[in-house]
Amino acid sequence: MKRLFLNITRYFLPVLFVSYLVSLTFFTHVHVVNGVTIVHSHPFKKGAAHQHSTVELIHIHSLSNLTADGAAVVFALSLFIPFLLCLLLGCPQHTRFNAPYHGVTALRAPPVIRFFTI
Known part of the structure; x- marks a missing residue:
C-alpha cells in the first residue's frame, strides 16, 4: 500500500506543479474593482467576460498573499x-549497517548532514 502511494505521489506532484505553471503562464488576466487592480490566473474562455464576487476576490487575495x-x-x-529529490529519485528504503564486532553496533557518532553554517 505504501509503495502504491509513493508511486502515485511520484507522478502526481510533478504533474500538479507543471499544471500550476501552465495556468500561471497562459491564463493570467486582470480585473479592476473599485480602482484596485487584481491580477490572477485560472482557466477561462477567451473572449467571454467573466466576473468574480467579493468573496471570490477575497479568497484570491488570501491565497495569493504569502508573508x-x-x-x-x-x-x-x-x-x-x-x-x-529523495522522493523523485527513489532513495533506498532499507539500509544495512556493517558491524565489525558481534553485538557492537555503534563505535562512532551517527552521521550528520549540515546544510548551512551560521
Whole structure:
C-alpha cells in the first residue's frame, strides 16, 4: 500500500506543479474593482467576460498573499529540496549497517548532514 502511494505521489506532484505553471503562464488576466487592480490566473474562455464576487476576490487575495521571514524560507527549502529529490529519485528504503564486532553496533557518532553554517 505504501509503495502504491509513493508511486502515485511520484507522478502526481510533478504533474500538479507543471499544471500550476501552465495556468500561471497562459491564463493570467486582470480585473479592476473599485480602482484596485487584481491580477490572477485560472482557466477561462477567451473572449467571454467573466466576473468574480467579493468573496471570490477575497479568497484570491488570501491565497495569493504569502508573508514569510527569509530564515523561514531558507529553512523550509533546506528540508523540502532533499525530501523531494529523495522522493523523485527513489532513495533506498532499507539500509544495512556493517558491524565489525558481534553485538557492537555503534563505535562512532551517527552521521550528520549540515546544510548551512551560521
